[in-house]
Amino acid sequence: MSYHGWISLVVLVVAAVLFLTRWIRLELVALSIPVLLFVTGAVPEPEDALAGFGNQAVIAIAAVFVLGAGLQESGVAAALARRVERAAGKSEPRILTLVCGAVIILSAFMSNAATVAVLLPVVVALARRAQLPPSRLLMPLGYAAILGGNLTLIGSSSNLLVSDFLRRTTGSGLGMFEFAVIGAPICIAGVLYLLLVGRRFLPDRDGRGPGASHAHSEKLVADYGLAQSITRVRVGQASALRGSTLAETGIGRDYAVSVLAVTRRGSFGERWVHPGPNFRFERGDDVYLEGPDTEVWRLAEETHSRMGLPGEHAVERVLDHGVGIVEASVPPRSGFLGRTLQEVEFRSRYGLNVLSLWRNDGPVQQDFARLPLAAGDAMLLAGPTDHLRRLRGSQDLVLLSEPDDVRDFSKAPLALLCLGVALLPPLLGLAPLAMSALAGALLMVLTGCLPADQAGRFVEWRVLALIIGTIPLGTALENHGVADLVADTMVGASSWAGAPAVLAGLFLLAALISVTSSNAAAAVILSPVAVRAAEPLGLTPSAALLTVAYGCSCAFVVPFAHQCNLMVAKPGGYTTRDFVVVGSGLSVVVAVVAVTMSTLLGS
Structure with a gap:
């Protein structure tokens, strides 16, 4: 093995130790790899050292x-x-x-x-x-x-x-x-x-x-007993609501009810609206209200509007169209203490409806809009997602539940269309995945399925940094004979057992590197080894690479092996021993199926 081969191997070992110990942030370690390889001459061309930044797989990911x-x-x-x-x-x-x-x-x-x-x-x-x-x-x-x-x-x-x-x-x-x-x-x-x-x-x-104590919107509705208090009112030709703004109707002021949502029929079907104070009602609007039946009856009678049954799963219908429900409490130093919701102009200030007020051991049954607020009062609030999220920085209210499970299902068909734009061109041979996936991602943002200012927080930048940094390392290991040496060693050591033993070795190596660093690093480092090892055994390169891919995803034995394990560990109250006991058997099952089928299909 050449001098630069040894340099590449040392860089690999040092990076693996730092990945495992977390002494330095993973992305810093990964992005240092191209610099070290270039400085030591292991990857002499800057284009090769920085190839990860323009790699199609990185863009696709x-x-x-x-x-x-x-x-x-x-x-x-x-x-x-x-x-x-x-x-x-x-x-x-x-x-x-x-x-x-x-x-x-x-x-x-x-x-x-x-x-x-x-x-x-x-x-x-x-x-x-x-x-x-x-x-x-x-x-x-x-x-x-x-x-x-x-x-x-x-x-x-x-x-x-x-x-x-x-x-x-x-x-x-x-x-x-x-x-x-x-x-x-x-x-x-x-x-x-x-x-x-x-x-x-x-x-x-x-x-x-957080997962164990998370308050679903549906659970909050049940706790406050609101499922039976949602009513639908139709704005007809003779209705006094027709042509009036929400503020002018007195809803929420003269009538102890709250508007959850309004549905309006148009040329392209039903449209759900979250009305603000200046929203103007039109003929044919269906208004979803929350409040006592007597108040809704009075509103309908005095405005000459028609009451109707909200239908089965009314709460779910409202929640499924972008109306979120959260619970918030009044802290001891709130500016709302001693003042009523009307006095603080709550709806105008936040663009949210107060559906119910919880004091002491249960919801307040009287007209809570005129009730002075006290420390510890809990309020059930409803409104659009962006309005709910603004409460996180409020000094006057403390969120008791998060609005993260709010969803607007009206965008679901568009999201599936964007996914089709990403998947179909590669399937039909019309465009590479990197290009079609990028087009689909852009459409997700342009169509409003994903807010532009939120898109960046969903990208796992650490994963991208790991990939960008390890791609030139994989190139160096391949160019300087390290991959050939490892592949020859595996083939020679497993000559008595043939292809299954080599594939099992690749699977095990991929799983170990994934646990100690990341699945992306394992894929980059072992891909050239897998292709080299497949040739003398009469296996197709794709079979060996698939085995590596499945090994990279075999992360069941310890909680830190995969982010999914960490996410369920605390809500489930799991210990490391729990993962070892259950995950070991699952790892063996996955390994046996992967190696056996890769051997049969790749021969």
Whole structure:
């Protein structure tokens, strides 16, 4: 091995130690690698040292983060979660099967962590409803999200990286659903293991943390008893509401009711509106009100409007169109103390409706709009997402629940269309994934599925930095013979067992590097090794690379191995031993399926 080969190997070892110990921030370590390789001459050309910044896989991964965020923010993920919640019932195996199935589908197209974030509060609510400890469901939730990443090209960053290496090596990368040929059996075997074996080792333990105490909008509605107090009023030809603004009608001032939303029929169907004080009612508007029936009847009678039944799942319909509900408390030093909601002009100030007031042990039944506020009063607030989020910086109110689960399902069809723009061109051979994914991500923002000022926070910049920094390291290891040396050593050591042993070695190495650094680093470093090792064994390069990709996603044994594990650890009350006990068996199942099928299909 040459001098520069040894330099590359030393850089790899030092980087691995720093990745594992976290003495220095991971992204700083990763971005230092191209500099060191260039300075030492291991990668002499600056274009090669900085190749990661222009790599197609990096662009595709960044775009996929935005696409996944669009699916989350537009309500596509929440819609699937809602269906799981309705169909789950109270049987633990049934709940586990439905949750794992939904998570696997979502994580095939979304960030694994984003999938867990969307479904974590839903699964906690399911556990409570079925009288199960959350620990019986949350670890399978995290594991299923990792398993789902094995199904598609965009399921994980490691999948995109091994495909990009194959494209640069042979001129043709892996297809969008080529991973599913082996990935689907992996998912099925993994879920069966969790149902039949792993479930027996899951602890019965109540967790603590944000996921365990998260207040769903639907739960708040139930706690305050609002499900029965939502009414619909139709603005007719003779209605006094017609042509008047919300402020002029006296709703909320003369009538003790609040407007949740208004639906208006137009040329392109029904449109949901969140009215402000200057909103003007038109004929045919359906006004969703919350308040005592007597007040709604008085409003309808005095304004000559028609009352109607809100319909089944009225609360869900309102929440599904961008109306969020949160709970907020009045702190001891609030400027609202001793003043009424009318005096502080709450609706004009925040653009939100106060649906109910909770004092002492229950909701206040009287006209709370004229009741002086006291420290400790809790209010149920409803309104658009952006208005709710502004409360986070308020000195007069303290949020008791977060509005993060607010969703506007009206954007869901557009989000699915954007996903189609990203996926279909590569499937049809019309454009590379990097280009189509970038186009789909731009459309997510331009169509409003994902707010432009929010898009950046969904991109996992640390992952991108790790990829950008390790791409030239992979190049150096390949160019200076390190990859050949490792591949020859693996082939020679496993000559007695043939291809299965080599693929098992690649899988194990990928899993170990993923746990100690990241799955992206493992994919970059082992891709050239996998291709070199495949040739003398008569395996196709794609089979060896797929094995590496599946190994990169085998992160079940310890909580810090994957972000999904960390996200469920505290809400589920899990210890490291819990992950070792349940995750070890799942790792063996995934490894056996991956290596066996790669050997059979790659020969």
